[in-house]
Amino acid sequence: GAGVSQSPSNKVTEKGKDVELRCDPISGHTALYWYRQSLGQGLEFLIYFQGNSAPDKSGLPSDRFSAERTGGSVSTLTIQRTQQEDSAVYLCASSLSWDRGPYEQYFGPGTRLTVT
Amino acid sequence: AQSVAQPEDQVNVAEGNPLTVKCTYSVSGNPYLFWYVQYPNRGLQFLLKYITGDNLVKGSYGFEAEFNKSQTSFHLKKPSALVSDSALYFCAVRDQASGGSYIPTFGRGTSLIVHP
Numbered sequence: 001g002a003g004v005s006q007s008p009s010n011k012v013t014e015k016g017k018d019v020e021l022r023c024d025p026i027s028g029h030t031a032l033y034w035y036r037q038s039l040g041q042g043l044e045f046l047i048y049f050q051g052n053s054a055p056d057k058s059g060l061p062s063d064r065f066s067a068e069r070t071g072g073s074v075s076t077l078t079i080q081r082t083q084q085e086d087s088a089v090y091l092c093a094s095s096l097s098w099d100r101g102p103y104e105q106y107f108g109p110g111t112r113l114t115v116t
Numbered sequence: 117a118q119s120v121a122q123p124e125d126q127v128n129v130a131e132g133n134p135l136t137v138k139c140t141y142s143v144s145g146n147p148y149l150f151w152y153v154q155y156p157n158r159g160l161q162f163l164l165k166y167i168t169g170d171n172l173v174k175g176s177y178g179f180e181a182e183f184n185k186s187q188t189s190f191h192l193k194k195p196s197a198l199v200s201d202s203a204l205y206f207c208a209v210r211d212q213a214s215g216g217s218y219i220p221t222f223g224r225g226t227s228l229i230v231h232p
């Protein structure tokens with residue numbers, strides 16, 4: 001079956017512009033995560049959605065970052081007024097609900113964002 | 117609070133030799149532990165996980181990991197390395213006592229280089 005997909009695969013934007021990154025999780029996965037991976041760094045947690053519950057936004061680095069998940073499926077991560085330090089690979093992951101067990105995450109290929 | 121450490125940024129091994137990638141963790145309760153692999157320009161792929169029970173966990177591509185509670189470690193191992201095993205490896209932990217927080221913490225990653 002289809003895995004997690006992300007679009008675009010690459011995005012180059014000018015400083016100060018807004019960008020939207022999209023994630024299509026695996027069908028039936030109620031949990032969805034966004035991470036940021038910078039060169040030489042590990043995975044930085046950004047935001048977590050679980051079903052219809054309020055998202056855990058504790059990892060968002062500033063109020064320029066926001067995310068939504070429509071219909072419990074597709075998610076969009078929006079970065080407003082991009083800065084050069086936002087340049088990174090943004091990874092999306094989905095999993096079955098952790099309410100029922102510690103399930104592994106399935107990751108998308110990522111969106112490489114470059115802010116010039 | 118939960119945390120995980122991968123003390124080696126890079127591990128070098130000759131093809132055919134055994135490999136070990138180290139991971140230590142800290143949790144207040146008992147851990148759920150995961151290993152993921154990231155090939156170049158790809159998202160992370162799940163290798164194996166420890167939930168409970170046998171301390172030796174077998175996973176994909178011939179990898180295994182040993183859970184050691186007294187040493188709070190979960191090292192990844194393979195008896196005979198292949199050049200194609202060269203990749204970035206991530207350890208992740210989630211504290212079973214973390215209540216409603218279903219967010220694993222990832223290590224910074226270890227680059228495994230297998231020489232022909």
